[in-house]
Amino acid sequence: MRRYNLSTMLFVWLLLSVMTPTVILSGLYLSSFKHAFLQQEQVHLSQFADNKVKQIEDYISERISDVFSLSQSVETVEAFSQLSPLYRHGGEQAQQYPQLLAELKKRYQHYQDDGYLDLLLISASGDLLFSLGMNSHFPSKVNLDPETVSGLNFVVKRAKYFLESSSSSFEYDGPSEQAVAFIGSPVLVQGRLIGIVVLQVDSQIIQKVTLEVGGSRSSREVVVAARQGDYFSYQVELKYDADAIVGEPQPISALSESLSKALSGRRHIGVDIDYRAVEVLAASRYIPSVQWGLVFKEDMSEVVQVYDQIFQLGLLILFVVLIGVLLVSGLLGSMLAKPFESMTQMTRSITSGETDARIKPEGFRESYELALCFNQMSHALSLARETLEQQVEERTLELTNEIDLRQNKEAALAESYKKLNLSMKNLQAMQSQLIESEKMAALGGLVAGFAHELNTPIGVAITASSLLLRELTILEQSYSSDELTEAVFKQYLDDIKAACTLLEKNLKRSASLVRDFKLVAVEQTNLHKEKFVLRELIESLLTSLSPETKKYPVEISNRVREDIVVNSYPGDFYQVFTNLILNSLIHGFTGYRDGGLIIDASMTEDLLTITVSDNGKGIPEKNCSSIFEPFFTTKRGNGGSGLGLSIVYNIVKQKLHGDIKVRSTLGQGTEFIITCPVED
């Protein structure tokens, strides 16, 4: 995310918070101003246009009043009463006619002075009796044909038939090269028409009306037009079209919007298109007394100009304010940001290692305090740094010493290790030796026991054989001395049978003992693997051990089932059982009057489990884990070497690849469980 500096942020925020509402409000105000301004302009224009219409209407009304008063005046009546008979009787030929005309001319001259182009006196039948401009071009008789449409014709007819004073529309008069109009009024005596009096006016009023545009708007123009059937003609020169001829008929299609409205009586104020096809603000009016359409207009561009100026001014101000805001935010931003900058610099130098950087406290309160605190912090930092460095040095020294020490120790350790290794090897050698000695001792004991055992049956056998010999001798003597009776012979046979039976039994016993011993003693050194019935092995072992075992008041029972056949090292099994049994007898029953030892086994497809359990005094728990350790014994000094169970352990573990566990409860008994895999 880009980070903007303080000046930019200030600028943006000021812009948003100050400029945005200002702009919006200004916009609203300007648009409402524009609207009000346009309204105002329209009202002005409307008023002007109305004034123009009033001017013209008033002018015409005044002219009608003039001609009316003229028609009412006694002099006029008199003039008619004089003129008519003269006219009838010869007209211009009559002698008094010119004189009368001259008189009338003098009388009515002031009308021409007042601005009228001409004054006409017309008889009730339409004859032109008198005209001020006597050498004028008027026809001697006014054409009263309804088809003829001319100004003079119009007012005369109105006066004659409707007894009305009226005004005609303006028409272009060739000879005088200007537009003229007529105002006429009937002259009535006792309700009867005796003549018509007509005044002719020029179109100065048009000039007057169109020239006064007032105000400072240079594009203002008054356009006046009259309709003539399917054509229309301008009654004044056009400001922007020098080619347009006053009075020349133009097609209705050439009418501008605003003028068209004016000519059709629609009073209108608003934006229209003028004859230049330019947008204008136009007021359209209709002037009934001359049937003119009048348009008072000004260019919209000029109207809008005022508004545009204000708008531009507004923009300028806005722009200036924008610059101002930019400057202010820039200055303010940099002023506010200065403490931050120096701080940043200082922090950098601290980072790069300079320890005692300081800022000059200055500026507004917050930055001043910040600078002070910063300096404190900086000082504290530099102190801390020094302390730290010192500590580091010390530490390093310590550590270096430590390392030396360690290294020495390591060397010593390596030495010790070497020595230990050696000792270990020695010990191991000794251990093997001891085991061998123990084995020898055990074997010796075994042999001793066996010999002791063997002695008995052999002794008995010797006795029996001696007896037998004696008996036979006796028998022989008896025979020889013919003292042999049947009964004595039978006695001697019975005695000899008895003696032979005893001999056989004991010799068998000896043989069995020898066989058993052979099995145990010899097989102990037998390293071959062979299949054997476990029960038988144990039986023979028990037999061979009986000299030893009968010393103890313990009953040994072999509960191994006959169908367990093991394929393993019988010698090892002998050793194991021997040690376990002897151990149990020796250690388990001291002080007991009787006890039991049970040997049991079970076999699954892959596991052989053998248990040797007694109900002797048990092994304390704390010893249970130690009993398989070499040289561990509780009877040291009493002839225990402590190797028995360790031998068992080694055999089970290494030779048989099995496991041995001991479970014992003090006062209840001990159980040894041997598990080993079955090989097939």
Place this chain on the structure above:
Amino acid sequence: MAMERECTPQGYLCRWRWLAIAILLAVGIVACDTKDDATIKVGILHSMSGTMAFSERDLVDVLIMAIEEINASGGVLGRQLEPVLADGASNWWQFSKEAERLIVQERVAVLFGCWTSSSRIAVKPIVERYEHLLFYPLQYEGLEQSPNIIYTGATPNQQIIPGVHWALENIGQSVYLLGSDYIFPRAANMLIKDQLKNRGIEPLGEMYLPLGSSDISRAIEDIRRLKPDLVFNTINGDSNIAFFNGLSGLQETKVVSFSIAEPEVLAIGIDQMLGHYAVWNYFQSIDSPENRQFVSAFKARFGKERVVNDPMEATYIGIKLWVQGVAAAGTFDPLRVKHALGYQSLNAPQGIVSVDMGSQHLWKTVRIGRVQSDGQFEIVWRSDSPIRPTPFPKYHSRSIWLQRLQELKYR
């Protein structure tokens, strides 16, 4: 941490703050709406009952339609118009009472009303007293001017006088004058006689029928006997039916009526009226876009079988001019509106009409129509341009006119 979660501890307040701003803005905007919603009452004072109801009902309808049109296009000065009807009951006393009620109690901004001159004459002092404004749409005898009445109907010089002139030029020279016995026919005939006198013509006869009477037999007899080329007819009402029935068969005599328009033609019977004439500023048969629009709008609103006549068009002109006047004045105050009416012009169905402030009448075009077989008028002549209204013909001073009017014993 604190910056990110700024709003949340006052999160509740945060939300309400925005709501408050929104409400304030809305209230502000509503308060700025300065448009006034009250309606402006427009008084319509015509006979909804009685003998004149048949004719005046048409004028009420036109006003209703015009008001609807005006309201639909946004009203006047942004306000809607509300018509307030008052029944004059064909009784001039009722008219003046209702006028007063409309002005004082209903506080209407303007009055459109009256048909008969008697009703107008009764209402005139009321509007003058309260300085109000009445638009009167009927052709009448002129010889009147009130600062508080705008007359949108024809003055004699905009109807009778040109009509008589044309008839004399185009139909014949022998004339019979026939009318109902009240102010308008008597005043009209007074002016016609002036006109005839100037041409040296003497009317063959002059007869007045009592109002409401249909005993036309004497007049018919007279006419049959005298055989005039022209009858100038100012009979008003049902008597016309008997009259035209009585005339049937009389080919040589043409009747030029000044009080018969399209509705009366239908009432009397097209066959009876076929070939006779009427003089108005407006006929329904005028062929102009403005008129076509006006007639079709009226027919669409009130039914295809209805017809439009000159007083209806004059009524329409009246209310349209009033709207223009209000817009120009910027207010509904009657006096200010009246002043703003000066120099107003309008492209009416009949053509351009302009207000003549001096006389408070309108510049109007004159037309002469002949009854056709469809009941409409064929326009046989019209004036080139609108005619200036002169309620007081200039060939007498006003005082003389008023005096002459007195002599007609109806003032």
